[in-house]
Amino acid sequence: MAGGDLEPVIGLEIHVQLRTATKMFCGCALGFGEPPNTRTCPVCLGLPGALPVANAEAIHYGLMIGMALDSELAPVSTFHRKNYFYPDLPKGYQISQFDLPLCSGGKLGEVNIHRVHLEEDAAKLNHAGASGRIEGADSSIVDFNRGGTPLAEIVTEPELRSAEQVGEWLRLLRTTLRTLGVSDVNMEEGSLRCDANISLRPVGTDQLGTKTELKNMNSFRFIERGIRAEVERQRAIIEAGETVTQETLHFDPKSESITSLRSKEEAHDYRYFPEPDLPPVVITEEMLARAAASLPELPAAREQRYIETLSLSPETARVFAWRAELADYFDAVCAADQSLDPHVAANWVTELQGRLGDEEAEDSKVTAAALAQLAAMVVSSQVNQGGAKQVLDQLVAAGGEPASIVADQGLEAVGGADELAPIVAAALEANPELTERLRSGDMKPIGVIVGEVMKQTRGRADGKEVTALVRKQLGLS
Amino acid sequence: MAGDIQSLSATAAAEAIANGGLTRSELFEHYRIRAAADTLNAFTWVADVEPAPVDGALGGVPLAVKDLFCTEGIPSQAGSKILAGYCPPYTATAVANLEAAGAAVLGKTNQDEFAMGSSNENSAFGPVLNPWDHSRVPGGSSGGSAAAVAAGLAPWALGTDTGGSIRQPAALCGIVGLKPTYGAVSRYGMIAFASSLDSAGPLTRDVADAALCYRHMVGRDGNDATSVVFPEPIETPTAERLDGLTLAVPTALVDGEGIEPGVRQSFEASLDTARSLGATIIDCEIPSARYALSAYYVIAPAEASSNLSRFDGVRYGLRVDESNLDAMYTETRHDGFGAEVKRRILIGTYALSSGYYDAYYGRAQRVRTLVARELAGIFERADFIVTPTSPTVAFGLGDRTSDPLAMYLSDLFTIPMSLAGTPAISIPSGLSEGLPVGLQICGPAFSENRILGAAHALEGAIGFDGSVTWGGAN
Numbered sequence A: 001m002a003g004g005d006l007e008p009v010i011g012l013e014i015h016v017q018l019r020t021a022t023k024m025f026c027g028c029a030l031g032f033g034e035p036p037n038t039r040t041c042p043v044c045l046g047l048p049g050a051l052p053v054a055n056a057e058a059i060h061y062g063l064m065i066g067m068a069l070d071s072e073l074a075p076v077s078t079f080h081r082k083n084y085f086y087p088d089l090p091k092g093y094q095i096s097q098f099d100l101p102l103c104s105g106g107k108l109g110e111v112n113i114h115r116v117h118l119e120e121d122a123a124k125l126n127h128a129g130a131s132g133r134i135e136g137a138d139s140s141i142v143d144f145n146r147g148g149t150p151l152a153e154i155v156t157e158p159e160l161r162s163a164e165q166v167g168e169w170l171r172l173l174r175t176t177l178r179t180l181g182v183s184d185v186n187m188e189e190g191s192l193r194c195d196a197n198i199s200l201r202p203v204g205t206d207q208l209g210t211k212t213e214l215k216n217m218n219s220f221r222f223i224e225r226g227i228r229a230e231v232e233r234q235r236a237i238i239e240a241g242e243t244v245t246q247e248t249l250h251f252d253p254k255s256e257s258i259t260s261l262r263s264k265e266e267a268h269d270y271r272y273f274p275e276p277d278l279p280p281v282v283i284t285e286e287m288l289a290r291a292a293a294s295l296p297e298l299p300a301a302r303e304q305r306y307i308e309t310l311s312l313s314p315e316t317a318r319v320f321a322w323r324a325e326l327a328d329y330f331d332a333v334c335a336a337d338q339s340l341d342p343h344v345a346a347n348w349v350t351e352l353q354g355r356l357g358d359e360e361a362e363d364s365k366v367t368a369a370a371l372a373q374l375a376a377m378v379v380s381s382q383v384n385q386g387g388a389k390q391v392l393d394q395l396v397a398a399g400g401e402p403a404s405i406v407a408d409q410g411l412e413a414v415g416g417a418d419e420l421a422p423i424v425a426a427a428l429e430a431n432p433e434l435t436e437r438l439r440s441g442d443m444k445p446i447g448v449i450v451g452e453v454m455k456q457t458r459g460r461a462d463g464k465e466v467t468a469l470v471r472k473q474l475g476l477s
Numbered sequence B: 001m002a003g004d005i006q007s008l009s010a011t012a013a014a015e016a017i018a019n020g021g022l023t024r025s026e027l028f029e030h031y032r033i034r035a036a037a038d039t040l041n042a043f044t045w046v047a048d049v050e051p052a053p054v055d056g057a058l059g060g061v062p063l064a065v066k067d068l069f070c071t072e073g074i075p076s077q078a079g080s081k082i083l084a085g086y087c088p089p090y091t092a093t094a095v096a097n098l099e100a101a102g103a104a105v106l107g108k109t110n111q112d113e114f115a116m117g118s119s120n121e122n123s124a125f126g127p128v129l130n131p132w133d134h135s136r137v138p139g140g141s142s143g144g145s146a147a148a149v150a151a152g153l154a155p156w157a158l159g160t161d162t163g164g165s166i167r168q169p170a171a172l173c174g175i176v177g178l179k180p181t182y183g184a185v186s187r188y189g190m191i192a193f194a195s196s197l198d199s200a201g202p203l204t205r206d207v208a209d210a211a212l213c214y215r216h217m218v219g220r221d222g223n224d225a226t227s228v229v230f231p232e233p234i235e236t237p238t239a240e241r242l243d244g245l246t247l248a249v250p251t252a253l254v255d256g257e258g259i260e261p262g263v264r265q266s267f268e269a270s271l272d273t274a275r276s277l278g279a280t281i282i283d284c285e286i287p288s289a290r291y292a293l294s295a296y297y298v299i300a301p302a303e304a305s306s307n308l309s310r311f312d313g314v315r316y317g318l319r320v321d322e323s324n325l326d327a328m329y330t331e332t333r334h335d336g337f338g339a340e341v342k343r344r345i346l347i348g349t350y351a352l353s354s355g356y357y358d359a360y361y362g363r364a365q366r367v368r369t370l371v372a373r374e375l376a377g378i379f380e381r382a383d384f385i386v387t388p389t390s391p392t393v394a395f396g397l398g399d400r401t402s403d404p405l406a407m408y409l410s411d412l413f414t415i416p417m418s419l420a421g422t423p424a425i426s427i428p429s430g431l432s433e434g435l436p437v438g439l440q441i442c443g444p445a446f447s448e449n450r451i452l453g454a455a456h457a458l459e460g461a462i463g464f465d466g467s468v469t470w471g472g473a474n
């Protein structure tokens, strides 16, 4: 096998915390940073005698997700118990789904979905001591506020082929979920968590290699870096003629190192069996109708609309639609000035996002109305491209209104023969040699003359207009 | 007056309080003193003072509650060392419903640990003695509740029945025990043994008391997703005849080995009584009954193995401190659970293991479906199925502790109804060698009113006198 080309085979398991009012199986409000163990009750503490009752809103959200992912929705869905001992699991089992998940199959972007099921989140453990893990901790304390938060687990088919593709697809998923309004989908805060199953195989074959599971990566950057590191680790093993061991791994973004959490031999036997405390969930026509009526415009539809109705380029349409915040901002710019050509609006939104990097436009100091005004001023030649970019820099830095920045700083476009002709004439006069060359048909120095005019007007003139005036004054038409 | 109070059934006591012939406090104090002086080890906790009175149909009649019902601020230990001293922050729905109707909690009663047992010898708080013969067991797992009612230490009591745990101790102690339709009474706050089988019901001196208590237990509970609305009110039984009713006897089951001749005789006499009241007796077959016991001893331990995982030493109950997590789990559960509980956790864990699930749990569930179907078939031809409640009268303390399989046979006649989720009552049918024998009457789901009616008619005709165990009516 050594020497042959290898390709990664990656499947994802994504846990999404649902933003319901209450927990999955009890009436406790969801926790948002309250003091530890203040969002608890007998049910989510696993007290003796307490019983779960399934949250209808979580099932509704699950159906919405299934519809958005084009899944098949089960007419009857059951909960199972997944049994294992851990201090963050108060009942000694997690209520999850097994052979009758709420949603089966489906597709998002180019990636097929295997299933989507509902379950409950574990509590949060804090370990005192240097290790930061339960092994070697002096003591560990449990905060049950998070325990019982509704989770949707989304499992993809193993169809992703690179870390970059994973990053891009996860952004689409995140945008889809955010658009649905079912989750905060915040990786840093843990409302979106991703595990990746990774193996390598010779290009062109469909055999599956031994896979490893990379756990709990909590940012898009770490996911991409973690997957890249694991792919390289496996490649090195295979190319050395050795075999990959099936195990669960942890990626430490600080050291870029991968460590084993447990091997296949240590894998749990979860002893799944149907949860006897919960009757099967029967999905009624009413529930389906309500979920369908709750669906907003999803990224794929938005992308289509941008291309077909607004004539944006497919690339721009996808960049905007797959990043809901950006698309929302673009829509706001268009709405602020309905006479604005969407292309122009799109260019300025792209220009702004380029200056913001990871920051969202809606969180920046540039309001959609300000950006729309700036774009309109360019269209009506009140300010030229260069001046407008200077205004945008100032908007990004300090906010404000474009018209007043332009006025305050004298950035109005200088244009029209009346204003520009004397400046052009002066520039030609000041450079007799170059003027002579231009007259003789050597057009190379024209840039110098235009540059001189731009310098005199502090960049407020329009380059094309200046060029035209130079030619006119030299009789070159 | 004490003798008069003692002779009152719960129904009669509630009436006496309602019409001013008796005060709540007199009644409560009468039983509180008796319960506190308990020599049968029937109680694990007895109230010091009368609870604040609540107006209601039950008029303050004291209630003994099986230990596994959670009662706020009162020890609720499920007969286990792992919960020794545990006081829950909330009260089980069944108890809360009875309190809301005016019942006053008198005490908590001893039981087999986590309801696993048929003799009450599996309690971490020691065995309960049968009031008819202190060298014998009261049955289990609701042995404390049955002994307390039979000995007149409480007018009535709550128990739970998973495979026979109300009916069998009621039979062995000579009182009435009702196992309801599964789901009719909320399980919220009942420390779970086997979730798909656990049913809460009353243990009482007579059938009318069972109906009165049960009336205030039933109802859909938003905290128990498996609870259901009972389709009709629970009536006070008044029937004295069985005219037009058909009683089916599963002959092969009743004729099986292991049934004591005295029990058999009492059962035959009950059938004669039923005939004399106008009933028709027919034969029936429950072919899957021979597998029911095995299926039960897969399903119940499987669910229990999972239900008991929460007793891990992390949040409540016993914790054995150790240097690492696995050792803490192991030692806590090693010290906290008794032998029978450990046995069933092991059986259940095995039955659910990857690779064995279909052969054990899956197959047991198919037997369960079959049993339910066969019973439903019989109820198309008959109003009730009748059997002895237990194949034997109360056995000696220690007689079966070394032979779990012999112990499991105690539930031979009660388990099919548990698997099917259908209601059944046990009433005293007479004595064998001076010890009570129980008659089990079973009907289809939600037939409690009819079962109570038939039981009332037979009770009147049989005329069993259980008062000897509390010193007679004086």
Ligand SMILES: [Zn+2]
Residues within 6 Å of the ligand: A023, A026, A027, A028, A039, A040, A041, A042, A043, A044, A045, A148
């Ligand atoms: Zn809760």
